Amino acid sequence: xxxxxxxxxxxxxxxxxxxxxxxxxxxxxxxxxxxxxxxxxxxxxxxxxxxxxxxxxxxxxxxxxxxxxxxxxxxxxxxxxxxxxxxxxxxxxxxxxxxxxxxxxxxxxxxxxxxxxxxxxxxxxxxxxxxxxxxxxxxxxxxxxxxxxxxxxxxxxxxxxxxxxxxxxxxxxxxxxxxxxxxxxxxxxxxxxxxxxxxxxxxxxxxxxxxxxxxxxxxxxx
Numbered sequence: 001x002x003x004x005x006x007x008x009x010x011x012x013x014x015x016x017x018x019x020x021x022x023x024x025x026x027x028x029x030x031x032x033x034x035x036x037x038x039x040x041x042x043x044x045x046x047x048x049x050x051x052x053x054x055x056x057x058x059x060x061x062x063x064x065x066x067x068x069x070x071x072x073x074x075x076x077x078x079x080x081x082x083x084x085x086x087x088x089x090x091x092x093x094x095x096x097x098x099x100x101x102x103x104x105x106x107x108x109x110x111x112x113x114x115x116x117x118x119x120x121x122x123x124x125x126x127x128x129x130x131x132x133x134x135x136x137x138x139x140x141x142x143x144x145x146x147x148x149x150x151x152x153x154x155x156x157x158x159x160x161x162x163x164x165x166x167x168x169x170x171x172x173x174x175x176x177x178x179x180x181x182x183x184x185x186x187x188x189x190x191x192x193x194x195x196x197x198x199x200x201x202x203x204x205x206x207x208x209x210x211x212x213x214x215x216x217x218x219x220x221x222x
Contacts, residue, residue, distance in 0.1 A: 001045055004104045007073045008032060009042055010051060013062055014070035018128075022059035075131040076103040076111050078124035083114060085125040087168050095125070113181055116146075116162040116217070147220075149185070149197060149213035157186040158218035170212055178202055179216055 012031045016023035025043070029036040043054040051066035062070055080099040084090040090098060106114070112133060115121075121130055146161040160183045163174055178201050179185070188205060189198040196207040208216070 007069065007104060009046060010066050010070035011073045011077065013052060013060055014074050017061060022061055024059040071131045073103055076106045078128060078130045079111060079114050079118065081124045082118055082121045087171065113162050117164065119164050146217040149208065149216040149218060150210055152187045154187050154190055157184060158220050159184055161217045161219045163215050164217065170215060174212065174215060177206060185218060
């Protein structure tokens with residue numbers, strides 16, 4: 001079985017049973033867009049792999065193993081929909097379809113950074129809860145694990161962790177300048193009286209307004 005197909009089915013069952021109950025074959029078929037006979041065949045395969053428990057004429061529920069996979073892919077999908085909606089401006093059916101394609105390729109590290117970029121959103125655009133990540137720290141501690149550029153002192157060097165989403169035009173411009181996760185930034189000067197912050201980025205000096213500096217989060221180098 002292709003991993004993408006497995007994830008697609010497990011996510012569908014997760015969505016249908018999130019509030020409890022059993023996922024009926026016809027409901028899974030309608031959600032995925034395939035024939036009920038194809039769903040029945042797939043459910044037997046998933047049951048053999050211990051991803052689901054399936055009873056004929058009753059439907060399917062996720063096992064612990066299946067729920068772990070489903071929860072992770074549902075989290076990635078809902079984060080991506082939030083990102084596509086709020087930052088990229090994609091709406092309607094296209095947003096869902098693009099998230100479906102992207103969710104299988106999104107790494108766990110990228111998912112974690114995307115969550116931080118989005119300021120740890122709790123709901124997708126449809127109002128469904130975004131499942132928590134598997135890290136053993138709270139969202140609050142995760143958010144506090146970095147500092148904004150505005151909090152850094154002259155001479156400090158740090159690595160870009162993420163950019164929080166304020167105005168999407170500001171965000172896109174900051175990324176275009178080169179403030180991408182993993183880049184090293186050194187604070188050269190903080191102009192007094194609320195003036196800009198002069199930083200060294202990839203061998204170039206860049207002046208960043210204080211308000212924009214609050215969008216940029218970094219982790220101390222070394």
